[in-house]
Amino acid sequence: MARTGSAEGEGDSPALWAEVRALLPRAEEGLTLALSGEVEDCVLPLLRRARALLYGAAGRPEAAAAAALERLSDVLRDYSWEKLNAGPWREVGKGWRQVYAYGCLFGALAEVAAGRPLSRAVRLCDLGLLMGAAVLDNVLARLVRALQPRLPRAAPRAPDGQRPLPSGRPRGPPPALQPHEAIPHLRCPSLEHFRDNYLLPQRPVVLEGVMDHWPCMKKWSVDYFCQVAGCRTVPVELGARYTDEEWSQQLMTVSDFVSQYIMDEIPELKEDISIPDYCCLGEGEEDDITINAWFGPGGTISPLHQDPQQNFLAQVFGKKYIRLYSPQDSENLYPHESQILHNTSQVDVEDPDLVKFPNFTKAAFQSCILMPGQILFIPVKYWHYVRSLELSFSVSFWWS
Ligand SMILES: O=C(O)CCC(=O)C(=O)O
Numbered sequence: 001m002a003r004t005g006s007a008e009g010e011g012d013s014p015a016l017w018a019e020v021r022a023l024l025p026r027a028e029e030g031l032t033l034a035l036s037g038e039v040e041d042c043v044l045p046l047l048r049r050a051r052a053l054l055y056g057a058a059g060r061p062e063a064a065a066a067a068a069l070e071r072l073s074d075v076l077r078d079y080s081w082e083k084l085n086a087g088p089w090r091e092v093g094k095g096w097r098q099v100y101a102y103g104c105l106f107g108a109l110a111e112v113a114a115g116r117p118l119s120r121a122v123r124l125c126d127l128g129l130l131m132g133a134a135v136l137d138n139v140l141a142r143l144v145r146a147l148q149p150r151l152p153r154a155a156p157r158a159p160d161g162q163r164p165l166p167s168g169r170p171r172g173p174p175p176a177l178q179p180h181e182a183i184p185h186l187r188c189p190s191l192e193h194f195r196d197n198y199l200l201p202q203r204p205v206v207l208e209g210v211m212d213h214w215p216c217m218k219k220w221s222v223d224y225f226c227q228v229a230g231c232r233t234v235p236v237e238l239g240a241r242y243t244d245e246e247w248s249q250q251l252m253t254v255s256d257f258v259s260q261y262i263m264d265e266i267p268e269l270k271e272d273i274s275i276p277d278y279c280c281l282g283e284g285e286e287d288d289i290t291i292n293a294w295f296g297p298g299g300t301i302s303p304l305h306q307d308p309q310q311n312f313l314a315q316v317f318g319k320k321y322i323r324l325y326s327p328q329d330s331e332n333l334y335p336h337e338s339q340i341l342h343n344t345s346q347v348d349v350e351d352p353d354l355v356k357f358p359n360f361t362k363a364a365f366q367s368c369i370l371m372p373g374q375i376l377f378i379p380v381k382y383w384h385y386v387r388s389l390e391l392s393f394s395v396s397f398w399w400s
Helices: 014-021 043-056 063-084 094-113 119-131 139-150 191-199 222-229 254-262 277-281 327-333 358-362
Strands: 185-187 205-208 233-238 248-253 290-296 301-305 310-317 320-325 365-370 374-378 383-388 392-399
Touching: 014 094, 014 139, 043 063, 043 094, 063 094, 063 119, 094 119, 094 139, 119 139, 119 233, 119 248, 191 205, 191 277, 191 374, 222 254, 233 254, 248 254, 310 383, 327 358, 327 383, 365 374
Parallel strands: 185 205
Antiparallel strands: 205 374, 233 248, 290 392, 301 383, 310 374, 310 392, 320 365, 320 383
């Protein structure tokens, strides 16, 4: 009897198991379970048992072995999850993050071995990628790449009770741009011109024509994200700005985010962008460049803050109002006192409380409306405030 495809993706195929199994080392000893940090002694026997279940059968594990693997995955994930959430993130040991990644890997493999629909296996891979640390040459990224094409290309679900858009005081059109405050625009400058006039003196500039050939300029839209990545789990920031008390983060699928809030690990999208050539003027390797995606509805605000690297902020669709302040003005910008928010100003740039922050008026700024196809160069530690004027997608490249 022919099987019909499931709405959550077809997982019940020997060919799929063979493909997935080929991502793992051939022999059991090859899967060393080496961890880069201390974990409690009770963990290693659990990891070894899970490995033995995987390698116990010549082909796909039988139902009983798949069920046992699933139970071990649950235990490994639950136990390491406690450790991941026991204190500040920077103090979480890499070993525990790797245990979590193994738990997700074994769980995803158990799903495939059991022939279940693949959406849960993909979710487990995404959780491992987001919260775990890479194991086995980043096997979770390779596994999700193998599973994802077998999932149906989802359209955004009809919104079932739309969530409110970013809260906070509704803001109208952006302030009029005064010529003396405008960030200069330049069309495809040569590397030397960019280096001598903007990078070395650390002056912001909007670059035009540099990203016209990137495939994302033609391809990307909300529908496209739902098609290629609708089932992928991503961290979503909820709230108008991260300094608000009601701000929070939640993990959800791209489709749910789009259907609930609109109406940032996904390699298909990375293929549609290019690292700007100007990054070669830096001292770091290309692999050290951090690429972040910023996708959100109109009204989303990134409060005035600074980052420790050079930044190219490339606008793919939608418009953003952006204001920049020089690091020399830091004192007039009233950074938060807490260590964690020390890179963020306390001032609401478009509605400053001048009684509390009187020196804010002394800080000179430059601004622009960043349009699709434009790239803004934000020098190291330059303070930047960003407000999306409409549904918007940008990609930033942090480089040194
Ligand atoms: O586009 C945004 O909302 C924020 C961008 C940003 O802060 C950055 O690229 O560092």
